[in-house]
Amino acid sequence: MSRPAKGIPEPRRRHLGLAAAAGSDTARGTRHGDGRDAFALAWADAVVGTSYVSMSRTEVEEHLRGLTDRLAEALFTEPFTADAARQVGAAMVGAHFTGTETLNRTIALVADELPLRLGLDRSTPWRLSALQGALAAGYAEALRQRTLDEQEAISQAVFVARDQAEQALRVSEARFRAVFAEAAIGMGIADMDGNILDANASLLDMFGYSLEELTRRNVRDFMHAEDAASVWRLYDELVSGQRDHFRVEKRFERSDGEVIWTHLTASLIRDDEGRPTYQVAMIEDVTDRHLLQDRLRYQALHDPLTGLPNRALFLERLAEAFDSAAEEDRIGLCYLDLDGFKVINDSLGHDVGDQLLVAVGQRLDACVSAPGRLVARIGGDEFIILMERSSSTRDVVAIADHVLAALEAPIRVREHELSISASIGLVERSIVGTTPADVMRDADITLYWAKADGKAKWALFDPERNAREVARFTLSTTMPAAIERGEFYLDYQPLVRLCDGQVVGAEALVRWHHPEFGLLAPDRFIGLAEETGQIVPLGRWVLRQACHQARLWQDRFGSRAPFISVNLAVRQSRDPGLVADVAKILADTGVEATRLQLELTESAIMGTADEPLDALRALSAMGVRIAIDDFGTGYSNLAYLRHLPVHELKIAGSFVEGLRASASDGSHVVDARIVGTLVSLAHALGLGVTAEGVETADQARRLDDIGCDSGQGWYYARPGPPERIDHILSDVR
Structure with missing residues (x-):
């Protein structure tokens, strides 16, 4: 059984581990002519000691070498899909790599080492982000299923303890108390009115209450303002005897006000006649996992350069605007393309161009952001503004004029004073009779008109002009x-x-x-x-x-x-x-x-x-x-x-x-x-x-x-x- 390394600080130990892996590669030679062996060795160095697995060091390396192949194939397969990374996360849990640090180090290693070892083109970092997210999701799902299986076993133990009470009351009670008291997940028992009767040490530690404080409270005291309505509907069905158990993801507030995310499993205990007697809750703290998923989702939906929403988030918001719209609602788009940006980028360098894009993004966000509006960078020097529930074309015209005015002042990047303008395509219409794809297509067409008409101009979508253009194309x-x-x-x-x-x-x-x-x-x-x-x-x-x-x-x-x-x-x-x-x-x-x-x-x-x-x-x-x-x-x-x-x-x-x-x-x-x-x-x-x-x-x-x-x-x-x-x-x- 492997044990954590002693006496070496974690960053230093990780550094030494990578060096050892490199040295090992030099000694052994690359078995398959690429950097997969080197990555597998670095991975083994990072995770050995973070989980208790019944493998030797060599077996760990061999196991991780197989998972490395699956990650590499996922990266280079076209079309790209991250499903293999989800399976890798599940395979790690299946091999008992479930220590607290194992996932964090693996996620970090995929970002830092995998592209270096495999020669991955860093111009497509979203593949790595997708790979990280899928691996974390597969890991979390497998770990959750494993926990649920353990929970089910505990629940079965509770039922067994009840059924065997007459035959071996003391043994069953001792067994139940041992499971209840020593369980790694939080457990609580309440009566059918929701009054909390007992809780184990894990639950008390999770919520920050003493047993005396907790038993003075009712289950409904833990309702959260942002709970989904379905959570309490399921609870009402449980206490009324309509269902025997349910599982949900739920937020709770600790005694100090901090919010924690949990997987809650609530079960009903019946007496010999089948009457509901008690309710048992088993609660697993998944806050760290939830925050990791939130962080990965943020990275997947935001532009890493400007911090603005990216194309994926914009399209998601646009679809939501259509799905939730009333019949009378209207929508507006302003599609921007910076004039002369390529000249600046080519003459002054991409670093200056990147800083210019950051400054432009900040100006757009400052002058346009408001409830019902979204500014996104959708690629290159193109930005788009979404206006939900616009009242007329005057609204998008006003935004376009505001943006053109905001870009008039020169932007200083290092020693350069740069003047920039934008061409803007405008679309504003009733949501009825159109689709997200329609407004995006028409915004793109109108942006082309604006650029053809000259710099620092906006053009409003004109169905008649579009019909003429379509006729010309036809x-x-x-x-x-x-x-x-x-x-x-x-x-x-x-x-x-x-x-x-x-x-x-x-x-x-x-x-x-x-x-x-x-x-x-x-x-x-x-x-x-x-x-x-x-x-x-x-x-x-x-x-x-x-x-x-x-x-x-x-x-x-x-x-x-x-x-x-x-x-x-x-x-x-x-x-x-x-x-x-x-x-x-x-x-x-x-x-x-x-x-x-x-x-x-x-x-x-x-x-x-x-x-x-x-x-x-x-x-x-x-x-x-x-x-x-x-x-x-x-x-x-x-x-x-x-x-x-x-x-x-x-x-x-x-x-x-x-x-x-x-x-x-x-x-x-x-x-x-x-x-x-x-x-x-x-x-x-x-x-x-x-x-x-x-x-x-x-x-x-x-x-x-x-x-x-x-x-x-x-x-x-x-x-x-x-x-x-x-x-x-x-x-x-």
Whole structure:
């Protein structure tokens, strides 16, 4: 039987034990190629002598080596679960490691030694906390069950003593008194009115009363203000004879006012006729175990850096708020993300960043904390504020303004004076019709809006804006399949020669007939296609369809067939495969290169880099026409224009708009001069000119007078199916 070490103070003895374990490892070599043996030896050094077990030192080491394997496997298993640690705690009790210090030293060793020996990544300390908690819980549960078994045995002894009273009264009484007086757990006897008749030394010591003081009291005097209602309901059922025993966890107050936590087992003693005669209470003091569990729970539910509630506690409180809410209750969330924190963290170091987070957490706690509110750090530089039973959106807006104001003053960290701000997403709504997951999702979405809008701002959740964002997301995800399903189609708008009204070209305009959102104009999806990169396959499809139509017109109308004009997005112009795609499509459809015109915006072609410009030159060399769309709306280096592979300028409709004015209005003269200048410039460079947005006969006549080559607009035809172009060309014939 092992005995506690003598003569060496505990911290020193523990230190020597670790050194001995390390030395032992050196002497023996590591049996399994890792630090598990070393941890098992250190564990044995820590607990040997704290419990009375019938094992030799070698057997203790072997037993703890097996438990170490189970702890290590639990740490590294994905997904993580602490169930193995609970079983380890139970196994310790099963091997009689039940001394007062055994659990404390084991918990400390798991935190200090296990990650060191196993090379555990300390960036996930919550696994260790969970492991400690599960081990302590398994240990406590097994120890409690063992105690309950002992209690049951004692209770059975009481019953046996009663049953054998007539046969061996003195022996039974002596046995009962021995069990009663010497039991390690507190025991008390009361009559059916609750008057305390007797108590053993353990109970007197536990409560701090003398036997005389205790026997002047009634069981109901020990009711605690925070006892669950179920405790006294069970007691009433016991004294009324409806049940023979019950077990509960209950608080008591000692004579000095100190609160102790206990496991209480109350039993009913009946006489020979089955009438209730006495009540017996067996009480185990579990205060230390309860405080340990509270401490572990606190660690599991609070951020170790700022001390604020963590994400787990926040979600728990949020769920409780929904579960206990009345129908008219509302709830509010403020989701914060610090602006520029990454720059501070990366430039000044994580230690400065951590201290900044602590200071921010203190400011938030000071300016927001109140009944019904909770400030939590949910990770990184993100904080969240819960407002229970808000009255309106004004409440969360007021909190957001208060937080932004609180963060305005610089925060001093060491020698650094740091300025910080926050972006805040706000959600406030009635609890009816929503869920915790809904409000968290919407708060996250709204935080993204706030950050997109700029620093030191808040954004309030807007269902309509969210619907638009969802629609954009839906369009972006369904666009690839939409091309395959044939949901896109092309309309065509004629380009007409001003001098004789002949159709010389047709611009292809893509449309999307979406099964959910209906007919979508290009402004609903072209920008999204550019953002997601889908513009390249979509543009390739448009070009192929347009060239196929151009070939049909070429076959039907010969030299009178219009050229086809296709818009080219910036991202398409930078696609390395553009030239090859165009060449292949022209070859596949049999369309002459001179009958294809590609339109780019002024800003795109003027600001294009060398590689896209090379692609445009290659296309121009093939015979493809290049046009600048919406010319005049951007900033152009006109001297640079002469060096670009451009054949056509399409004057923006905003300039043509002024040509609608009556002769008495002098404004049309200015616009006419501007358009005339642009036309003269284009002709001087050898370029053709098309005016966009022609809507009246006066505009067409004035443009012809100015010298513009062709026009495009509703005056001639709105965009429509290719058959409309067919009719126009057939009528001319």
